Amino acid sequence: MRNFSFIFSLSAFIxxxxxxxxxxxxxxxxxxxxxxxxxxxxxxxxxxxxxxxRPALPRRPYSMR
Structure with a gap:
């Protein structure tokens, strides 16, 4: 449902x-x-x-180096 709302908002903006x-x-x-x-x-x-x-971007966890 969230993807549909994102696509609909983007197309309405365009x-x-x-x-x-x-x-x-x-x-x-x-x-x-x-x-x-x-x-x-x-x-x-x-x-x-x-x-x-907006779709959540995958975030990398910080390494413990």
């Missing part, structure tokens, strides 16, 4: 970045500012999901 780059809003109107702020919040949620669900 799709959101794609739409932000291809359909960048005009910041002259309040609708553009609201749209941009909603996209930024969505990106922050995706980043949080990626950080929380």
């Amino acid at each position: 799709v959101t970045m794609y739409f932000l780059i291809t359909d960048f809003p005009t910041l002259d109107s309040s609708e553009g500012i609201i749209y941009l702020s909603m996209v930024i919040v969505l990106l922050l949620i995706c980043i949080t999901g990626v950080i929380i669900n």
Whole structure:
């Protein structure tokens, strides 16, 4: 389940970045500012999901040399 959440968060981040780059809003109107702020919040949620669900890297124990 954790791997699914990681993959889903990563794919949502990529799709959101794609739409932000291809359909960048005009910041002259309040609708553009609201749209941009909603996209930024969505990106922050995706980043949080990626950080929380990232796969644990195997760690080597320290040797007693």
